[in-house]
Amino acid sequence: MSTADKPVDHESTHGDVPDSFEDPGLPYHRPRRADVDPKAANKAERQVAALFGLSILGTILALGAYFMIDMTGEIASIRFANMMIGLGIFLAMMGIGLGAIHWAKTLMRDHEMVEERHALRSSDEARAGAIQNLQDGVEDSGLGSDGSGTSRRGLLKGSLITAVLAAPLALLVPQIGNMGGQWNTREFAHTMWRQGMRLTRDPDGTPIKAADVTIGSAFHVIPDGLNDLEHGKIEAKAKAVVLLIRLDPRDLKIQPGREDWSFDGIVAYSKICTHVGCPVALYEQQTHHLLCPCHQSTFDVADGAKVVFGPAKRPLPQLPIAIDDEGYIVAKSDFHEPIGSSYWTRLKNTSDGLSGDTEGGSH
Amino acid sequence: MGARVNAVAGGTANWVDERTSIGGFVKFFARKLFPDHWSFMLGEVALYSFIVLLLSGVFLTAFFVPSMTIVTYDGPLATMQGVEMSEAFASTLHMSFEVPGGLLMRQIHHWAALLFTAAILTHMARIFFTGAFRKPRELNWLVGFTLMILSLAAGFSGYSLPDDVLSGNGLRIIEGVTRSIPILGEYVSYWMFGGEFPGEALIPRLFTMHILLVPGLILGLIALHLFLVFLHKHTQYPGGGRTHKNVVGLPLFPVYTAKAGGFFFVVFGVIALVSAVFTINPVWNYGPYDPSPVSAGTQPDWYMLFIDGGLRLMPGWLFDVIPTEWELWGYTIPMNVLVPAVIMPGLFFGFLALYPWIEAWATGDRGEKHVLDRPRNVPVRTSLGVAIITFYVVLVLEACNDIIAILFHVSLNDLTLFLRVAVFVLPVLAYLITRRICLGLQRKDRELVLHGKETGRIVRHAHGEYVEVHEPLDEHERWILVSYDDIAPLEIAPEYNDRGVRRKGYKWDRFKQGLSRFYFEHRISPVTPQELEEAKHAHH
Numbered sequence: 001m002s003t004a005d006k007p008v009d010h011e012s013t014h015g016d017v018p019d020s021f022e023d024p025g026l027p028y029h030r031p032r033r034a035d036v037d038p039k040a041a042n043k044a045e046r047q048v049a050a051l052f053g054l055s056i057l058g059t060i061l062a063l064g065a066y067f068m069i070d071m072t073g074e075i076a077s078i079r080f081a082n083m084m085i086g087l088g089i090f091l092a093m094m095g096i097g098l099g100a101i102h103w104a105k106t107l108m109r110d111h112e113m114v115e116e117r118h119a120l121r122s123s124d125e126a127r128a129g130a131i132q133n134l135q136d137g138v139e140d141s142g143l144g145s146d147g148s149g150t151s152r153r154g155l156l157k158g159s160l161i162t163a164v165l166a167a168p169l170a171l172l173v174p175q176i177g178n179m180g181g182q183w184n185t186r187e188f189a190h191t192m193w194r195q196g197m198r199l200t201r202d203p204d205g206t207p208i209k210a211a212d213v214t215i216g217s218a219f220h221v222i223p224d225g226l227n228d229l230e231h232g233k234i235e236a237k238a239k240a241v242v243l244l245i246r247l248d249p250r251d252l253k254i255q256p257g258r259e260d261w262s263f264d265g266i267v268a269y270s271k272i273c274t275h276v277g278c279p280v281a282l283y284e285q286q287t288h289h290l291l292c293p294c295h296q297s298t299f300d301v302a303d304g305a306k307v308v309f310g311p312a313k314r315p316l317p318q319l320p321i322a323i324d325d326e327g328y329i330v331a332k333s334d335f336h337e338p339i340g341s342s343y344w345t346r347l348k349n350t351s352d353g354l355s356g357d358t359e360g361g362s363h
Numbered sequence: 364m365g366a367r368v369n370a371v372a373g374g375t376a377n378w379v380d381e382r383t384s385i386g387g388f389v390k391f392f393a394r395k396l397f398p399d400h401w402s403f404m405l406g407e408v409a410l411y412s413f414i415v416l417l418l419s420g421v422f423l424t425a426f427f428v429p430s431m432t433i434v435t436y437d438g439p440l441a442t443m444q445g446v447e448m449s450e451a452f453a454s455t456l457h458m459s460f461e462v463p464g465g466l467l468m469r470q471i472h473h474w475a476a477l478l479f480t481a482a483i484l485t486h487m488a489r490i491f492f493t494g495a496f497r498k499p500r501e502l503n504w505l506v507g508f509t510l511m512i513l514s515l516a517a518g519f520s521g522y523s524l525p526d527d528v529l530s531g532n533g534l535r536i537i538e539g540v541t542r543s544i545p546i547l548g549e550y551v552s553y554w555m556f557g558g559e560f561p562g563e564a565l566i567p568r569l570f571t572m573h574i575l576l577v578p579g580l581i582l583g584l585i586a587l588h589l590f591l592v593f594l595h596k597h598t599q600y601p602g603g604g605r606t607h608k609n610v611v612g613l614p615l616f617p618v619y620t621a622k623a624g625g626f627f628f629v630v631f632g633v634i635a636l637v638s639a640v641f642t643i644n645p646v647w648n649y650g651p652y653d654p655s656p657v658s659a660g661t662q663p664d665w666y667m668l669f670i671d672g673g674l675r676l677m678p679g680w681l682f683d684v685i686p687t688e689w690e691l692w693g694y695t696i697p698m699n700v701l702v703p704a705v706i707m708p709g710l711f712f713g714f715l716a717l718y719p720w721i722e723a724w725a726t727g728d729r730g731e732k733h734v735l736d737r738p739r740n741v742p743v744r745t746s747l748g749v750a751i752i753t754f755y756v757v758l759v760l761e762a763c764n765d766i767i768a769i770l771f772h773v774s775l776n777d778l779t780l781f782l783r784v785a786v787f788v789l790p791v792l793a794y795l796i797t798r799r800i801c802l803g804l805q806r807k808d809r810e811l812v813l814h815g816k817e818t819g820r821i822v823r824h825a826h827g828e829y830v831e832v833h834e835p836l837d838e839h840e841r842w843i844l845v846s847y848d849d850i851a852p853l854e855i856a857p858e859y860n861d862r863g864v865r866r867k868g869y870k871w872d873r874f875k876q877g878l879s880r881f882y883f884e885h886r887i888s889p890v891t892p893q894e895l896e897e898a899k900h901a902h903h
Contacts (some may be wrong), residue, residue, distance in 0.1 A: 017892045021845050023837040026604035026611065071463045075439060078460055082467040086639020089467075094632030100625025110617050115396045115610050117596055117733060120499050181558030185549040188559075189543075202655050204537075220655060235559045238535075238654035269656065276539025276674065276700055278532055279657045293659045294532060296676045296765065296775060309776055311699050313679035313688035341539035341690055342547050342697035 026112060034106045044106035051099030074094055130303065185345060188273025189338040191223075191239040193319060198224035199244055199268065199329045207328045208244065213266055218283040221268065223331070239339055241271040242319050244329065245301050247288060255304040261320035263268040268319040268328065269305045270339040275312035277341045290316070314342070397619050398599035398612040402489045408622060409482035409514075410585065411630040412475045416517075418447045420471040420574065426453070426458035426465060429570035431526065431563040440647055449649030451526040451566045455646055470638035473480030476521060478634060479513045479644075480666040487511060489720070491748050493735035495598045498728075501719040503591040507586055510717050513581050520573040522664050525644075526566055531652030533663050535560060536674070543700035559654070594690055600735050601846050603839045607733045660766055669755050673703030676783055711751075714827075725878040727853045739808075740847040742801035746794045753793035757786045807889035808844040811836060812890040813898040845889040853879035 033040040065084030070077055079123035122130070143153055196205040203222040205227045213219065221242040229236060249265035261267075269290070273280050278294035288302040299305040305316035317339050320332035338346050380386045397403075429452035434834050436443045436661035439454075439460050458465035487507060490496055523530040538560045541552045557564030596610045613619065650656075663671055679699045680686055687699040714721075722744065738745040760767065761782045768775040815833035823829050836844070855872040859865055 019891065019893075021842060021892055023846070024603040024842050027602070027839050038784060039609035048700070064734050066463055075460060078439075078463075079466065081463060082465075083472075083639045086470075086635050088634045089635040090639060092632075093628040093635060097625045097628030097630075097632055100621045101629070104618050104625065108621065110613065112399075112611050112613060113394075113396055114604065115596070115612075117608050117610060117731075119731065120595070176554060179557060179564075180425075180550065180553040181452060181556075181564065183550060183553060185553070188549065203653070222655070232559075232650075234654065236612045239558055239567075241655045275679070276536045276543075277706075278535060278661075279655055281657045282659060288480075292655050292659050293765070294536060295671075296779065297679065298776075307679050310779075311677050311679050311703075313686050313697070313699055335716065341542055341700065342695045343542040344545050344694050344696075345549065346695040347690060347693050351468065362850050 024115070029111055032106065032110065032134065039267070044102065048099045048103045050101060051095045054093070055092050055099070057097025058088050058093070060088070062088025064088070075357065111343045131233065173342060186345075188340075188343065188346075191339060192226060192236045192332055193223055193240060193242075193331045193334045195331065195333050196324065196333045198324070199242065199331065200226075200350055201239065203227075209327045210263060210266060210323050210329055211327065213244060213246040213329070215246050215248050215265065216285045218285075220271070220281075231260070234357060241269050243271045243280070243283065244268045244291065244321075245283065245288075247302055251288065251302050253303045255318075257316060258304075258320070260322075261318055263321055263329070265322055266321065267301060268321050268329075269299075269301065269316040269330075270319065270335060271316075272340040273312060274307075274314040274316060275310070275341060280316065375898075392593075393616040394614040395593070395596075396612040396614055397597050398605075398610060399602055402493075404626065405482055405486035405489050407626055408478055408582065408630055409486055409849075411627045412479040412482060412634065413581065413585065414627065415475040415631050415634055416479060417578065418473060419475065420578075422465075423458065423466045423472055424574055426454060426462055427524065427570075428454035429524065429567045431561070431566050443647065443650075446651065449566065451524045452646070452651040455525040455527075460648065467638060470641075470643055471634055472521075473643045474638045474641075475634050476518050477665060478630075479791050480511075480518055483507075483511045483514050487894065488748065488752070492738045492745060493598070493600075494718040494722075494732065494741060494744065496722075496737055497644060497732040498723065499595055499731050500591070500598075501723075503588060503595070504719050505590045506591065507714060508712075510581060510584050510588065512578055512712065513584070517573065517581065517662055518578040518666055520569045520577060523569055524566060524573060525646045526652050527649040527781060528652050528656060528658075529562065529646075529648035529649045529661060531654075531669075532657050532661060535654070536671075539825075540674075540700055540704040543697045545694070545696055554741070561654070594734070598733050598735050601737065601843055603842050605734055610733070619664045628873075635701045662763060662766070665759075668762035670708060671705055671757040672758035672760065672764075673707050674700070675764060675779065676758065676761045676786060677703040677711070678783065711754075714751075721878065724875045725853075726850055727875065727879065728848075728850070736847065737843075739801045739804040739884040741882075742805070742885070744796040744797045745801050749797040750790040750794040754786065754790045757782055757789055761786075765816075800888055802885070808885065809890050811894060812841055812844050847889055849886070849888045850883050851886075852876065 009287065018032065034044045039179065061221065062085045065081055069081040069084065071081050071250055087262050107168050130155045133136075143157065172270045185329055199219075200207050202222045202224070205222065205224065207224060208221070221244045222237060226233060226237055226240065244266065245268075246264075246266045252265055253265065254262065271279050271281070273292040273294070275292065275295055275297045280292040280297070281295055282291040283289075283301075288300060289308065290299040290301055290305065291297075292310070292312070295311050297310035298308050299312070299316050300308045306314060307315065317335045317337050319328055319335055322331045322332050376386075416873040429449045433447050434453050436446050436448055436456065438444075438456060440456055443456060455469075459469060460466065489503065490507070492633055519533075538552055538556065538671055541555065542548045544551065552560070555565070555568075557568070558560040597607045597612070599611060602611075635776055649658075662668065676861050677685060677699050687697075687702070689696040689698060727825070736744075738748075761779065764775055764778050767773070768778055786794055818832045818834050820832040821829055851873075853876045855869075855876050856866065858869045
């Protein structure tokens with residue numbers, strides 16, 4: 001705190017000003033109230049003890065809530081008990097924490113101390129020793145380069161490196177080979193839909209008559225028989241879900257080559273987004289737009305489910321539909337392209353899917 | 364009594380020491396000094412929330428069944444009666460509504476996970492802005508960076524375990540992103556899911572990853588992280604008596620044992636309070652995973668928002684004519700997925716991981732740095748940091764675009780179009796503005812050193828001039844404002860030597876010089892004693 005006379009120093013040494021300021025050293029330690037006033041110290045001690053006491057109360061509260069509140073049955077009472085136990089834990093922890101910190105801040109000695117740092121670099125001696133030890137080791141192993149027998153050692157090194165590089169394959173190939181379950185990526189291109197398979201409501205599986213689908217309505221659809229699958233039901237559903245929508249036929253722009261894929265304004269599109277595969281679940285009746293809630297890709301149902309906004313690039317795949325003898329809506333084939341998100345060999349799969357499925361789906 | 368206790372303690376200490384030579388460790392650790400500053404707590408918050416995660420997680424594993432086998436719900440929750448669901452989801456409901464305190468433990472675990480990732484990122488920002496990553500701490504920056512990545516892996520794998528409809532859609536997005544990777548993607552997807560999505564393997568696999576692999580790695584790396592902190596000794600903020608060669612602070616025992624130990628209980632207490640009062644991830648409202656339904660307002664946990672935001676931001680068509688999903692030679696390359704979900708995070712994280720080296724090339728400084736920078740004194744670094752945070756925040760906002768659109772009655776599409784521009788423009792603006800602010804603050808510091816603090820006292824000179832009296836700074840105040848490194852841009856050796864021979868490594872040096880100019884071309888030098896002298900004479 002003798003700062004006032006520092007400038008005077010500078011004045012007196014005028015003409016000989018240092019290049020940089022000098023580190024003034026550690027500041028003066030200001031005592032706290034509890035350092036100088038025993039009453040304040042006693043008060044701080046009582047506060048710390050009170051906080052620890054609060055913690056004990058918190059523990060009692062948590063245990064009390066656990067044992068006293070009836071937690072069988074009623075959801076509301078279970079949630080109440082959880083809250084009371086939580087508040088008890090809060091007090092139990094907070095009391096200890098604040099008590100300890102208050103103790104440290106008021107009663108423990110707070111004179112800052114100085115410790116020197118040491119360069120992390122090892123001494124030259126230690127480094128030389130390390131290098132010597134490694135050289136000795138290399139020599140002992142027979143790999144040292146003393147001029148003779150290089151071919152033998154070369155063989156040793158080469159075979160060791162090859163063996164070490166190859167050995168993980170013994171472990172990894174069977175592991176990775178089995179973890180995939182299967183590797184046939186053509187599965188991506190096929191769904192459960194077949195010629196003549198009825199479109200049914202999700203989740204109860206009741207078939208849908210064309211007459212049920214009024215203009216402006218949308219149905220969440222699963223293939224008939226999906227609910228009866230013993231295995232792979234959820235995987236099949238993840239690919240086969242469809243949205244069935246009826247537009248005013250005057251609004252519907254039929255896509256070239258798909259003239260017979262719809263019926264009197266009724267169209268069916270895959271519900272799986274062509275961006276990264278979320279269900280495109282939101283239908284705006286007024287605009288005929290389908291919106292994916294995950295990333296807001298927007299598809300125009302009236303115009304081949306083409307992308308009008310958002311991160312998707314491709315239209316939703318269309319499921320060709322027809323009406324069977326009893327008036328129910330049925331699929332005419334599987335999708336003609338892979339549904340869902342894009343992948344490397346998607347176009348290769350497309351041609352396979354097309355030829356395989358229009359003939360009735362044999363794969 | 365005291366003597367008896369002392370004798371017993373002494374005897375025990377002797378017994379242990381004779382078998383472990385622990386005396387040396389205690390001597391080394393007990394009075395190790397740590398500097399004091401509130402910002403040093405951020406890393407502690409991360410550590411303590413991890414401990415809370417371990418404690419609550421052990422409880423959850425006692426009740427969670429990591430199985431995708433379908434069961435029919437039969438429990439106290441009326442809305443789920445008779446619903447088909449995986450055992451994972453059913454056991455989550457069971458532990459929430461039939462195990463006393465189970466719901467609380469789930470909430471503590473989830474809140475602690477959110478705090479864990481938040482504390483890591485905030486801690487990382489503190490390290491970044493104060494330059495604590497500089498030599499010798501570059502390796503520890505990498506350890507911390509890896510911990511950050513692992514915390515995201517831990518969070519995401521745990522978030523997906525209840526097998527509810529929200530997290531299930533998150534997994535489907537992961538499947539879509541994985542499949543988008545050229546050549547390997549389809550196979551990696553099969554490898555992860557054990558076949559087609561969703562399969563029956565995923566939840567058990569995520570469970571093992573979540574409770575063994577990732578926390579094991581985190582635990583090991585935390586040990587390494589703390590070991591390096593002890594080895595390097597903690598950094599300190601500038602101030603009188605604090606140099607690159609010493610550490611000024613209070614001892615581990617008793618002060619930091621009480622403060623840091625106490626702080627663990629505070630962190631635990633706060634998590635318990637939040638968990639008791641605020642519901643998080645009410646999977647019983649979402650329902651079990653089903654590939655068909657999804658609701659509006661589907662946001663992942665906050666730490667994944669920036670990737671989700673990127674996916675929302677990236678258009679499938681540029682200006683409605685250029686597709687971002689490419690079809691080349693019969694193969695599909697979905698850049699609309701790869702750019703936001705693979706390439707952008709790769710560059711973002713890559714830049715963060717390499718940052719200590721980038722700055723070291725720019726400064727060319729080889730010395731150990733133990734005194735922290737005041738962010739204003741390194742304007743370019745600070746501005747880069749703010750620009751990165753701005754970029755991140757734009758992506759987070761975009762991930763919440765549907766919620767923002769509803770809350771503020773704006774068009775979702777307009778908001779997205781705006782943010783598509785903002786993601787490029789705002790970081791640049793943030794950079795420029797932050798740099799101006801830093802330079803302004805540095806000039807203010809110079810002003811303070813040269814002319815002192817305003818006192819509010821106005822005096823009138825004999826010749827009638829009114830002036831405000833300025834009080835010079837004391838030497839401690841002044842030291843903080845003048846004791847920073849004034850780094851000039853790198854000078855490099857010329858390309859050709861006297862004999863006209865081109866030297867090796869010139870291009871690399873040119874790169875480093877360019878970087879250095881970018882960092883240090885515009886700089887405000889600290890006041891020198893000479894300048895202070897002159898300022899004083901100008902006054903009198």
